[in-house]
Amino acid sequence: VQLLESGRGSVQPGGSLTLSCAASRPILDRCGMCWYRRPPGKELDLISYIGIDGSTNYADVVKDRFTISEDNGNNTLYLEMRNLTPRDTAMYICATFPLSGSCNYWGQGTEVTVSS
Secondary structure (H helix, E strand, C coil): CCEEEECCEEECCCCCEEEEEEECCCCCCCCCEEEEEECCCCCCEEEEEECCCCCEEECCCCCCCEEEEEEHHHCEEEEEECCCCHHHCEEEEEEECCCCCCCCCEECCEEEEECC
16 A cells, blocks of 8 residues: 655745645555654654544644544545644655554655745
């Protein structure tokens, strides 16, 4: 299974952007999914995940600004980002969550830059 992120872009502070993560085969009905991000020169951070039951969770730094969702029919995970700030500049990476034997897939990442 391959995960392919899209939606990279450069936006101004206060702007919005939606990222997509398309799975090459149906896995969303059996694997939870998540978004990580790695700011330049910093470590990888888990920012949001969605369980197979549809439950969601967000890191405090993105809560109330980001929304994770998925479309099982299209095997696609989304991350809607609003009110972006320069601190949101990072490589965003989707993955299965939690990682397990049959759910252990990572995307390559897509870059988001927030600057004026």
